[in-house]
Amino acid sequence: MRERSRCIICGELIRNGVKQFCDWCQDPKIEEILKKLVDDVDSLLQQANRIDVQTNPMFSLIADLGILGLRHPLLASFSKVIAILINEGGKGVRRFKISTLRHGQKDIKTFIMMLHDFGLVIYDDMKDEITVPDQSLLLKIKHELEVEPRRNPVAAFALGYVTLKSILKTLELAKQRRVEYGEGVTGLYSVTKDMTGKLKFIMPKSYMTTLAFVLGYWAKGVIEFSELDIHRFMVDRGITGKEFSEVLATLSCAFATTHALYERVSVEHIGRYPIHRFKLNEEYAKLYERIRMRGRI
């Protein structure tokens, strides 16, 4: 019998158990544009003192992608960890015991390791504590929140940045060897044991799949799409029913946490039922063209 597995980024069922990624996530266009985006953001972060998500489309895009994960139960607890680090770090507290950061989740170590890998914190294994370094992105986010305290999506920037970096790292690692648990994007997974004692890895699929869809369409230059396209993508990855409705509501800004990914969300009567149509924010469409054109030159 053939082994079955799931794509470690978007969760699509892969019949051939040897592969770790689906065709969608393995598309070189995604890796290429993601790499350019992350490189550009890194160089901007080194130069700029502020993370101005209101005016800079790169920062804004990453923050918007981070917002998509805020309603996920697992990632919401990770967001709380980031929130503590931002708030307390801004007040001058730089050392934290891991045990004080847990919010509902038993194990946040893999997530902390992710933050450590991307330089947001320094993890001390011996003392089981973390330190927020002076050059940490989290401190810049705190400064930005002090400048613009009301309804600022910059706090979601950290989650979006970490997720995108981890996806990129995963894709790069996969070129050399098989990705193991805890590496790359799998740092966002949780592990439990089932009734038989077998280890079970649970990925935050509704976030990762939405992110893969949004990122994939953006990387392919698609500006407009509809609920039917999202539905087909989600059903292939096992997201249906209420979970799908949640994803749709998140994308169409039906919840309080609003993003600016789509400038036009309209309802059309295609067929007999009304469906949502989405049009990508013009700023992000221009950003895509800018990154793509620079690559050509």
Place this chain on the structure above:
Amino acid sequence: MIIYSTDVQLSNDRCWICGYKKVTRSEMVLLPYLCSWCSREQIVTLINDIITDAEEHLNQGELGRCEDIDTLSFIADIGELGIRHPYLNQFSRILSTMAVQLALEHRYTFDKLLKVVDGGNVPTKMIRVYECITFLRDVGLLEDGEGRYIYERYKPSSLLLDLTASVEVVDVEKGLPPRVAGCITGYAWLRGISATINWLKEGAKGGSKGIAKLYPRSEDGKLLIPKLFTAPTMYMLGYLASGYNEFSEDELRAWLNPRGISGNDANFIVNLLARVIPSNHRLINPFYDGHAYHFKFNISYIRMRERYRERRRGRSTT
């Protein structure tokens, strides 16, 4: 003697443009012969804008430049969709033959038109030619006149004469070039659709008008809709008029399904639009995302639509 009646009795359970099957009583009562999609004011406005702009270009004898002028290229693409329809393509042939004959002989004759029309027997062919001639009168390419001959009774309008004057410059002995033929027929289709929408909005009284004149009839005399042409045309006009630039295969199929187009017919439309079936049209650019097609309207047509919008807002003088 041929007894031919143009009076039709339409049922209110479907849209007589795109073929949408209505299921609720309110749909049948509120919009008796049209669906909510085809009755949109935006579509009618877009069609009228295209027709007005196209007439300006055609009157200036720019038919030969139909590749370069976006409006003419768009109507040529619509004509191309019509040429692909198994029933409507004979009317495209009639119009092309008429244009060629007018260009060469300054008149058209019934016998030449009869040669290009489909049909098992001469009476059927004559009816179809007659339908086409009255359709061309409806869309303004022919006018009522007096005389013994058909080209005197239904004389070419100044627009058709301008068109034929433009086609004289090309080698018409072998027939019209496909894009030029598509441009002339596309213009007729669009005007026909506009005339039919107006006729249906006014309650479908009297004989059919516009493109409905060309609709085929079943053996028991019922009117049939050439949906393989009208449905994708209305779909794209609707999308373009709504300000959208892209759509996907899934959306197209979901839209076609309540119009009774599924299976091989839907595949035909998708493949025609994606140019898997060889075609000259440039309406949309297909892109395959691994699961289905994603279509983007030709950037020239998006600009054309924006130009019309700007004109209506009064922000532009061109």
